[in-house]
Amino acid sequence: MTAFLLGMFMTSHAQINLGKAANAVAKGAKALTFTNADAAKLSKEAVDWMDKHNKVAGAKDPYAVRLNHIIGKHTSEDGLKLNYKVYLVTDINAFACADGSVRVFSSLMDIMTDDELRAVIGHEIGHVKNEDSKDAMKSAYLKAAALEAGSAASDKVATLNDSQIGEMASAMMNATHSKKQESDADTYSYDFMKKNGYDVNAAYTAFKKLALLSEGAQQSSFKKMFNSHPDSNKRAEAIKKRAQKDGLWKDPGTVTLPEKKLTK
Numbered sequence: 001m002t003a004f005l006l007g008m009f010m011t012s013h014a015q016i017n018l019g020k021a022a023n024a025v026a027k028g029a030k031a032l033t034f035t036n037a038d039a040a041k042l043s044k045e046a047v048d049w050m051d052k053h054n055k056v057a058g059a060k061d062p063y064a065v066r067l068n069h070i071i072g073k074h075t076s077e078d079g080l081k082l083n084y085k086v087y088l089v090t091d092i093n094a095f096a097c098a099d100g101s102v103r104v105f106s107s108l109m110d111i112m113t114d115d116e117l118r119a120v121i122g123h124e125i126g127h128v129k130n131e132d133s134k135d136a137m138k139s140a141y142l143k144a145a146a147l148e149a150g151s152a153a154s155d156k157v158a159t160l161n162d163s164q165i166g167e168m169a170s171a172m173m174n175a176t177h178s179k180k181q182e183s184d185a186d187t188y189s190y191d192f193m194k195k196n197g198y199d200v201n202a203a204y205t206a207f208k209k210l211a212l213l214s215e216g217a218q219q220s221s222f223k224k225m226f227n228s229h230p231d232s233n234k235r236a237e238a239i240k241k242r243a244q245k246d247g248l249w250k251d252p253g254t255v256t257l258p259e260k261k262l263t264k
Contacts, residue, residue, distance in 0.1 A: 126188025
């Protein structure tokens, strides 16, 4: 992920000359001075675009009410100003961007407890704080700007049109992080849970649920995406070992996917 989970697929109708685009991206990557402010500005444009193209839960919607209960007090976290919304979609996903926007998909909320969702969101905040999201945004911008020959080769961030912003949003959503970046975000999530008095064991059970999803035959695309991530079971075991070391481990027993939507 910029997203911890991935299931959102966007379609671009733009016709791209791949050779020319790849060359423009390569030149742009060398030329562009990309700041945190650039990442925040472009992230806001991408998220605003996605907010318009997805069904967003209203303030009184049960999903929005639940999310506010789960994470609403964390509007300022570790120097980041955060805002939260729920996408009412069937995909399983959550992501955070350099501008502080956090988006949680309703289908993820259906299978995760409140503390598991806090662990997921903590992981996403970790990607932003560690500037992984900044790197993903730069890559997404360069791909989008390359839709017009040579426009990515500037040393400054250009203004994108609506089609390019959509392409940038799609590239951002499909970005992957290195295994080290994912592990570092896992550590951030654990520390976030511990610091705020939440159940750190929820990070363990969240990873166990992800492992179950990736093992299901019907989740082939989900499994393919997680090939670039550390193994979910191994990540769960790393959480367990740290919780044991901290004296916080509580064996949850066998972890299963819920048969009905979770509300807490």
